[in-house]
Amino acid sequence: MIDRLVYRSHAVAILPEVALDRIFRSSVPNNARMNITGALGFCEQTYIQLLEGSPCAIDELVKTLEADARHTQLTILLRGSSERRLLPGWSMARVDLAKAAPETATLLEADDGLGLIALMAALAHEGVAT
Amino acid sequence: MTTLQDAADDSRYRLLVESITDYAIYMLDAEGHVTSWNPGAERFKGYTADEILGAHFSRFYTPKDREAGLPCNALKIAAESGRFEAEGWRLRKDGARFWAHVVIDPIHRGEELIGFAKITRDLTERRAAEQALRQSEEQFRILVGGVRDYAIYMLDPNGRVNSWNAGAERIKGYTPDEIIGHHFSRFYLPEEVEAGAPTVALSIAREAGRFEKEGWRLRKDGTRFWAHVVIDPITGDDGEIVGFAKITRDVTERAEAQRELEAAREALYQSQKLEAIGQLTGGVAHDFNNLLAAITGSLDLLRKRLPFDPRTTPLLENAIQGAERGAILTQRMLAFARKQELKLEAVDIPQLVRGMGEFIRRSIGPNIDVRMRFADVLPRVQTDPYQLETALLNLVVNARDALPNGGEISITAEQLKMARTQGERRAGDYVRLSVSDNGTGMPPEIAAKVTEPFFTTKGVGKGTGLGLSMVQGLAGQSGGWIEIKSEIGHGTRIDLWLPLAGADLPAAGLVVTEAVDNAGERLVVLVVDDDPLVLTNTVAMVDELGHNVLVANSGDEALVIFQRHPEIDLVLTDEVMPGLSGSQLAERVKALRPTAAVVLASGYADLHLSPGPDVATLPRLAKPFTLAQLASFIEGLALDVSQRAVD
Numbered sequence: 001m002i003d004r005l006v007y008r009s010h011a012v013a014i015l016p017e018v019a020l021d022r023i024f025r026s027s028v029p030n031n032a033r034m035n036i037t038g039a040l041g042f043c044e045q046t047y048i049q050l051l052e053g054s055p056c057a058i059d060e061l062v063k064t065l066e067a068d069a070r071h072t073q074l075t076i077l078l079r080g081s082s083e084r085r086l087l088p089g090w091s092m093a094r095v096d097l098a099k100a101a102p103e104t105a106t107l108l109e110a111d112d113g114l115g116l117i118a119l120m121a122a123l124a125h126e127g128v129a130t
Numbered sequence: 131m132t133t134l135q136d137a138a139d140d141s142r143y144r145l146l147v148e149s150i151t152d153y154a155i156y157m158l159d160a161e162g163h164v165t166s167w168n169p170g171a172e173r174f175k176g177y178t179a180d181e182i183l184g185a186h187f188s189r190f191y192t193p194k195d196r197e198a199g200l201p202c203n204a205l206k207i208a209a210e211s212g213r214f215e216a217e218g219w220r221l222r223k224d225g226a227r228f229w230a231h232v233v234i235d236p237i238h239r240g241e242e243l244i245g246f247a248k249i250t251r252d253l254t255e256r257r258a259a260e261q262a263l264r265q266s267e268e269q270f271r272i273l274v275g276g277v278r279d280y281a282i283y284m285l286d287p288n289g290r291v292n293s294w295n296a297g298a299e300r301i302k303g304y305t306p307d308e309i310i311g312h313h314f315s316r317f318y319l320p321e322e323v324e325a326g327a328p329t330v331a332l333s334i335a336r337e338a339g340r341f342e343k344e345g346w347r348l349r350k351d352g353t354r355f356w357a358h359v360v361i362d363p364i365t366g367d368d369g370e371i372v373g374f375a376k377i378t379r380d381v382t383e384r385a386e387a388q389r390e391l392e393a394a395r396e397a398l399y400q401s402q403k404l405e406a407i408g409q410l411t412g413g414v415a416h417d418f419n420n421l422l423a424a425i426t427g428s429l430d431l432l433r434k435r436l437p438f439d440p441r442t443t444p445l446l447e448n449a450i451q452g453a454e455r456g457a458i459l460t461q462r463m464l465a466f467a468r469k470q471e472l473k474l475e476a477v478d479i480p481q482l483v484r485g486m487g488e489f490i491r492r493s494i495g496p497n498i499d500v501r502m503r504f505a506d507v508l509p510r511v512q513t514d515p516y517q518l519e520t521a522l523l524n525l526v527v528n529a530r531d532a533l534p535n536g537g538e539i540s541i542t543a544e545q546l547k548m549a550r551t552q553g554e555r556r557a558g559d560y561v562r563l564s565v566s567d568n569g570t571g572m573p574p575e576i577a578a579k580v581t582e583p584f585f586t587t588k589g590v591g592k593g594t595g596l597g598l599s600m601v602q603g604l605a606g607q608s609g610g611w612i613e614i615k616s617e618i619g620h621g622t623r624i625d626l627w628l629p630l631a632g633a634d635l636p637a638a639g640l641v642v643t644e645a646v647d648n649a650g651e652r653l654v655v656l657v658v659d660d661d662p663l664v665l666t667n668t669v670a671m672v673d674e675l676g677h678n679v680l681v682a683n684s685g686d687e688a689l690v691i692f693q694r695h696p697e698i699d700l701v702l703t704d705e706v707m708p709g710l711s712g713s714q715l716a717e718r719v720k721a722l723r724p725t726a727a728v729v730l731a732s733g734y735a736d737l738h739l740s741p742g743p744d745v746a747t748l749p750r751l752a753k754p755f756t757l758a759q760l761a762s763f764i765e766g767l768a769l770d771v772s773q774r775a776v777d
Contacts, residue, residue, distance in 0.1 A: 080492040083485025086520050114493040118527045121520040122600040
């Protein structure tokens with residue numbers, strides 16, 4: 001069993017897309033070490049992150065995230081356990097939420113954790129053009 | 131009649147006039163001949179009194195003015211109107227011109243005109259200064275007019291625009307003709323005009339001597355820009371405010387420029403850091419890959435050499451599976467969300483759906499029942515299990531959104547046969563996985579469209595249609611399709627038709643046994659690796675394939691062995707080693723014997739090393755490799771070797 005969690009937070013950086021690159025570079029090796037997988041994206045000034053891993057690893061990571069000065073107002077929208085991961089192939093998939101901006105905004109407005117998880121996973125599987 | 135007093139006055143005036151050097155003061159007789167001359171006149175005009183007395187004053191005029199009769203005309207005007215005053219060019223004795231201010235007053239005795247008093251000032255310097263000022267004003271005007279990065283313009287005291295430069299035109303979009311004379315409040319947002327912001331700005335400038343602020347302004351085309359505005363009052367000589375100077379900068383551009391700068395810095399940062407980070411994470415991946423190579427290689431050989439035994443074979447398979455998972459982990463170390471290959475596996479649907487059950491029930495809310503019903507015996511289907519789970523989650527979210535007042539969501543699966551091929555729906559055996567709700571439903575025309583990317587049926591406030599396009603994509607790539615049935619007031623059902631998994635497909639999590647054909651040519655292979663664990667393993671594999679093996683623990687040792695054994699066909703070397711690296715070894719080997727084949731066994735980390743041009747084209751075998759991979763790789767090379775032997 002793994003724990004699955006989605007949170008939202010307010011990006012401190014004016015340009016989250018720039019800050020995101022740095023976050024990825026530090027989070028990917030770290031998540032790989034902790035065997036955490038997931039996806040990260042942003043919508044305007046809001047970061048949305050989906051995390052999957054062992055409950056202990058998730059607990060540990062959430063503590064680290066809460067202390068991270070790059071964002072504020074971290075709110076866990078949903079946490080639950082499941083048999084298998086949605087995104088086993090990514091230590092941290094970078095999802096292009098701009099592709100679904102109105103949907104993302106609507107889900108954020110409703111703090112719809114389940115909807116955001118479904119959207120993030122679908123976007124991650126569809127991939128991004130790089 | 132001349133009195134003493136008069137005489138005294140007369141001589142005093144003479145003294146006065148004769149001490150004046152800044153003005154030429156002299157007298158003319160009624161015809162215009164010079165009758166007196168003061169030092170000022172001598173200084174300006176260059177004549178001494180002796181030289182000029184009795185001469186006609188027209189010689190001070192330029193020839194052109196003389197021809198035009200200006201001198202006589204001046205006297206005539208003075209005589210008739212009592213005064214002549216003008217500015218114009220006059221000539222000095224040496225022929226040089228000077229700009230003169232001239233006043234001529236007639237002198238009468240009784241009714242009779244007896245002559246003229248003439249006062250001349252040299253205004254050449256003042257004129258030069260005026261011209262210089264005019265020129266500098268003109269230059270300044272050109273300068274301001276030409277500035278394109280700042281809108282610089284003037285307002286009259288009431289706030290109407292009365293000048294406009296190129297920057298203002300560029301930033302705000304109005305030409306001078308369109309805007310001069312209009313009130314500057316049209317640059318403000320309507321709500322700010324209503325709140326009186328333009329008037330407040332001018333009164334602050336007037337009272338505080340300056341107004342400075344950033345805010346939104348409007349261009350001619352109605353678009354907004356973020357402006358930095360400075361207003362300075364301009365006061366006349368009398369201290370009254372004659373207008374305002376307004377300087378506006380488009381800071382939107384500054385923000386964009388900053389962003390570009392940031393991006394450039396970021397690119398630089400990336401290029402600098404990428405190498406370091408590549409080496410760091412790659413280094414871990416490299417070590418890890420070496421271990422995996424040893425583990426998977428040994429297990430691979432064991433599986434091949436040991437007979438099937440129900441007590442040990444599953445354990446062996448288990449160990450191989452663990453190692454393969456490790457290989458996936460190293461892949462993850464730099465995995466961004468590039469589009470992933472669909473990994474088709476044989477998936478047990480009831481097991482997969484039940485595994486999601488707890489998460490769905492927990493997150494969907496208390497008003498909705500989630501029911502799962504599956505046929506007792508259900509064969510595995512061919513699909514990607516992770517994508518299928520994501521697809522189901524999206525379908526469940528859609529169903530939930532169709533149940534604003536609660537209801538029931540069913541997830542069911544049954545085996546069905548497609549008897550005839552209809553378009554993309556090929557005949558065959560399928561499992562139909564259905565997600566249905568008893569919610570609001572959709573009209574048929576909308577149900578037909580929902581699988582289009584970005585189509586959302588639910589309007590603002592609910593969910594996404596994006597999931598459905600992903601669901602459809604997954605079904606199609608798995609060899610199936612989706613069907614949507616919906617009725618208003620009764621609910622929606624979405625069916626995922628997935629083909630049964632063929633016998634050749636690995637069950638999710640199981641490993642394919644690769645067939646190894648070792649009927650190829652028998653070669654002499656030099657295996658080089660500094661890691662004894664990897665070396666032993668590779669040697670065992672090469673040996674298993676039926677080749678003769680020589681062994682070296684380093685690049686330097688390999689070079690010595692290579693020189694001693696001209697029969698070596700192939701050098702299979704690790705890339706990263708202390709001392710001579712694999713690439714360097716390859717270069718030396720090629721220099722000694724160009725026909726020898728060299729294969730670099732690269733771990734993940736080695737991808738970050740940039741090889742020299744000579745070794746860039748060398749065949750590379752990614753570590754960890756299996757026996758089958760090594761066999762086919764060497765087989766491909768053996769052809770080359772035999773071809774070279776023919777040459």
